[in-house]
Amino acid sequence: MDIENKLVNEIAQLQHNFAETTNKLIKDIKRQNKILEQSDKRQRKEYDELLALKQEIEETQREVVFTMGAIGESRSKETGNHVKRVAEYSKLLALFYGLDEQEAEMLKQASPMHDIGKVAIPDAVLNKPARFTNEERVIMNTHAELGFQMLGTSKRPLLKMASIVAYEHHEKYDGTGYPRGIVGEDIHIYGRITALADVFDALGSDRVYKKAWEDEKIFTLFKEERGRHFDPRLIDIFFDNLDAFLSIRDRYRDVAGQH
Amino acid sequence: MQNMKIEETKYTPAIELDASGAITIVGKSYPENTFEFYAPVMKWVESYFESGAKKLAVNMEIVYFNSSSSKLFFDLFDLLEENNNPELIVNWIYDAENESAMEAGEDFKEDFEKLQFNLKAK
Numbered sequence: 001m002d003i004e005n006k007l008v009n010e011i012a013q014l015q016h017n018f019a020e021t022t023n024k025l026i027k028d029i030k031r032q033n034k035i036l037e038q039s040d041k042r043q044r045k046e047y048d049e050l051l052a053l054k055q056e057i058e059e060t061q062r063e064v065v066f067t068m069g070a071i072g073e074s075r076s077k078e079t080g081n082h083v084k085r086v087a088e089y090s091k092l093l094a095l096f097y098g099l100d101e102q103e104a105e106m107l108k109q110a111s112p113m114h115d116i117g118k119v120a121i122p123d124a125v126l127n128k129p130a131r132f133t134n135e136e137r138v139i140m141n142t143h144a145e146l147g148f149q150m151l152g153t154s155k156r157p158l159l160k161m162a163s164i165v166a167y168e169h170h171e172k173y174d175g176t177g178y179p180r181g182i183v184g185e186d187i188h189i190y191g192r193i194t195a196l197a198d199v200f201d202a203l204g205s206d207r208v209y210k211k212a213w214e215d216e217k218i219f220t221l222f223k224e225e226r227g228r229h230f231d232p233r234l235i236d237i238f239f240d241n242l243d244a245f246l247s248i249r250d251r252y253r254d255v256a257g258q259h
Numbered sequence: 260m261q262n263m264k265i266e267e268t269k270y271t272p273a274i275e276l277d278a279s280g281a282i283t284i285v286g287k288s289y290p291e292n293t294f295e296f297y298a299p300v301m302k303w304v305e306s307y308f309e310s311g312a313k314k315l316a317v318n319m320e321i322v323y324f325n326s327s328s329s330k331l332f333f334d335l336f337d338l339l340e341e342n343n344n345p346e347l348i349v350n351w352i353y354d355a356e357n358e359s360a361m362e363a364g365e366d367f368k369e370d371f372e373k374l375q376f377n378l379k380a381k
Contacts (some may be wrong), residue, residue, distance in 0.1 A: 031330075034329075034370075035329040035333075038326070038359065038362065039329070042323075045358075045359060
């Protein structure tokens with residue numbers, strides 16, 4: 001009887017210990033699950049917040065950049081959808097040239113700022129209805145370097161890119177452009193692209209001081225300027241994909257002043 | 260018992276351990292090594308009860324925290340519950356808009372039925 005009781009007591013004790021341990025284990029596991037659930041929920045929320053922030057930053061950037069472009073445009077004689085078309089042509093040229101989608105999209109956003117330096121050109125020069133004197137031309141041409149100085153201090157990749165575009169969009173492939181007269185591939189691809197996009201659009205648009213050129217006249221000039229004003233590779237890309245460029249022009253046609 | 264104070268950093272909360280019976284933990288809790296960071300706090304609480312003191316008001320206002328901090332808080336509340344007495348209260352303070360801080364507080368309250376665990380929305 002005694003032995004039996006002792007055994008029963010021992011087993012009862014074991015049973016008790018086992019129950020205690022398993023209860024503790026169950027409690028611990030439940031806690032761990034709770035912690036995991038909490039943590040997953042927080043992570044999801046933080047991820048959502050991060051995405052919203054990223055979107056906010058990108059939209060702000062887009063807006064600021066576009067507004068700056070519009071300011072530059074308002075100071076020049078270019079009108080209507082010029083900035084939008086130059087942006088689209090630039091992206092297309094960049095993609096065909098071989099830049100990746102992200103860089104091409106950045107160039108699309110940066111190229112509208114090419115004339116931002118014009119905000120610092122005196123009205124008397126900028127809005128002069130007649131031909132520039134040599135002296136006025138020199139002042140006018142400083143807009144490239146002024147734009148570079150305005151944007152160049154930024155560490156933001158997009159604004160850095162825009163500063164290159166502003167600086168080099170009047171350089172010519174044969175070295176006869178300004179402000180530095182640099183030659184060929186010394187001109188950054190962003191500058192070479194925007195130069196072509198800007199001129200193509202300017203020639204094809206009506207301005208207060210001139211009518212839009214006929215397409216054939218533009219194409220003749222582009223062929224002549226292949227390797228002179230413009231990067232020959234970009235000119236080839238332009239003619240190989242002419243339809244794509246013309247359809248951008250149709251899509252963003254100016255409402256007034258069609259030719 | 261000595262008072263103890265840990266300054267707030269970018270990743271860790273401000274902590275005040277007052278030997279007259281108050282603990283305040285305010286801020287974010289993302290320590291690199293959570294258990295190492297809170298070790299002095301746990302040790303202080305143990306010594307506090309060993310000294311025979313009972314009255315303790317714990318005010319926690321944690322805005323953001325990582326999962327090892329949740330685990331640590333469970334451990335802390337375990338320790339408090341082991342030394343539970345009528346003069347011990349825990350206040351979990353949170354911003355009404357901070358859903359995850361509120362839910363964490365609810366989880367703790369649910370798990371520590373014996374503690375006087377108050378949820379206080381700011």
